[in-house]
Amino acid sequence: xxxxxxxxxxxxxxxxxxxxxxxxxxxxxxxxxxxxxxxxxxxxxxxxxxxxxxxxxxxxxxxxxxxxxxxxxxxxxxxxxxxxxxxxxxxxxxxxxxxxxxxxxxxxxxxxxxxxxxxxxxxxxxxxxxxxxxxxx
Numbered sequence: 001x002x003x004x005x006x007x008x009x010x011x012x013x014x015x016x017x018x019x020x021x022x023x024x025x026x027x028x029x030x031x032x033x034x035x036x037x038x039x040x041x042x043x044x045x046x047x048x049x050x051x052x053x054x055x056x057x058x059x060x061x062x063x064x065x066x067x068x069x070x071x072x073x074x075x076x077x078x079x080x081x082x083x084x085x086x087x088x089x090x091x092x093x094x095x096x097x098x099x100x101x102x103x104x105x106x107x108x109x110x111x112x113x114x115x116x117x118x119x120x121x122x123x124x125x126x127x128x129x130x131x132x133x134x135x136x137x
Contacts, residue, residue: 004115004135007075009041010127011119018054029056037068042132045072052085063088067102074134079108093123101134112137 014036021030035050052066064087071080082105087097098118106113115134 004133005075006131006133007042008129008131009039009043010129011037011039011043012127014038014047027056027058028062030054031056033064033066035066035068039070039072039130041130042075043070043072043130044074045070050085059091060093061089061091064097068099074110074113074132077109077136079106079110079113081106081110081113093121095119095121097121106136110136 016033016035018031018033021032023029031054033052033054035052037045037048037050039045039048048068048070050066050068052064054062054064056062066085068083068085069080070083072078082102083099084102085097085099087095089095099116101113101115103114113134113136115132117130117132119128119130121128
């Protein structure tokens, strides 16, 4: 069993492109988004590649799920890995998200990476704090 470590940092939304999948005037409705994030702190990644499936349930509330390809460093170890993300967003703009490393996705110095984490985004934040607990097999 690998020793676990917890690291923290911030990320920013570098780019967000969203398009409807179903008619926008009907609820619930579906959308998809492609996102580029930039991470600093324990995870360092200049530009990730992320895809979300979004379900708007009422007005500005809903849920989302997605995958994010992260290429960079975790506490100085270089490689790539994929995060599986699930979350919800509330009417006041708050977003709650939990994520988990997809098993077998780590490469380079991150081969064997396992981990979970999460973040809470509050409307208007330019940097979003995250926490990531991980281990390497």
